[in-house]
Amino acid sequence: MNNYIKVGVGVVILDGNKVLLGHRVAKYKDTGGIYEPDSYTLPGGKQEYHETIIDCAKRETKEETDLDISDISIFGADDDISIDRHFITIYTYATSFKGTPKVMEKDKIDDWKWYDLDNLPQNIYSPSKKTLKLFLERIGK
Numbered sequence: 001m002n003n004y005i006k007v008g009v010g011v012v013i014l015d016g017n018k019v020l021l022g023h024r025v026a027k028y029k030d031t032g033g034i035y036e037p038d039s040y041t042l043p044g045g046k047q048e049y050h051e052t053i054i055d056c057a058k059r060e061t062k063e064e065t066d067l068d069i070s071d072i073s074i075f076g077a078d079d080d081i082s083i084d085r086h087f088i089t090i091y092t093y094a095t096s097f098k099g100t101p102k103v104m105e106k107d108k109i110d111d112w113k114w115y116d117l118d119n120l121p122q123n124i125y126s127p128s129k130k131t132l133k134l135f136l137e138r139i140g141k
Contacts (some may be wrong), residue, residue, distance in 0.1 A: 008080065008089045010044040010054045010131040011027045013069060013097055018114035019132065020101055022064065024125065029138070041109075041125040043067075047090075057092045065112055066102040069094035076134045080127045091131045111134070117141055 013020045020044075025083060026038040047053065054072050055066065061069050076091040101112035126133065129133040 003086070003124070005086045005088060006126060007047040007053075007086045009053055009060060010042045010089055010091055010128055011017060011057045011061050011072075012091070012131060012135050013061070013067065014095075014112050014117075015097075016034055018116050019117055020065065020067075021078065021087065021115050021124070021128070022103075022109040023056060023111045023113075025106075025108060035137045036125050039123045039125040040115075040121045040128070042128040043045060043127075044089075046091075051121075053090050053092065055133060057094065061094070061097075064097055064104055064109060067105050068098045069096065070098075071095040075138060076131070078127075078130050078134075080130075088126070089127045089131065093135065 021040040021042060023039050024039050026039055038132050043064045047056040053074060057072050058069055061067050071094050072094045074090060074092050078089055080087040091104040103109055103112060
């Protein structure tokens with residue numbers, strides 16, 4: 001088995017006091033990321049070669065939710081390590097979006113919903129959980 005490090009990008013999108021989270025299907029196929037089916041996740045994914053962090057955030061959000069995001073900033077990063085993979089996850093925040101969230105990849109996500117920042121689901125995907133924790137600390141929640 002080859003050891004590798006890849007880059008992932010997580011995107012926080014707010015609508016008032018609510019954050020967009022998708023539910024990862026319970027029988028989600030392992031696509032090479034941190035494998036945690038049946039959990040709630042922020043939009044995001046793996047950065048591609050020759051793609052900027054901001055472009056990755058835009059592309060992944062569009063591919064997964066059909067939202068067009070803008071005014072994106074980077075606010076942190078951390079390591080996400082499992083037995084056979086290591087990701088550097090870069091945390092981004094989009095202050096503007098257009099559209100209504102739609103399930104675009106039915107084999108991965110079965111629902112996108114807005115969750116109140118004060119009442120988040122329990123089973124949050126570990127990279128998204130770290131992203132949200134830092135984000136909430138930064139905004140004073």
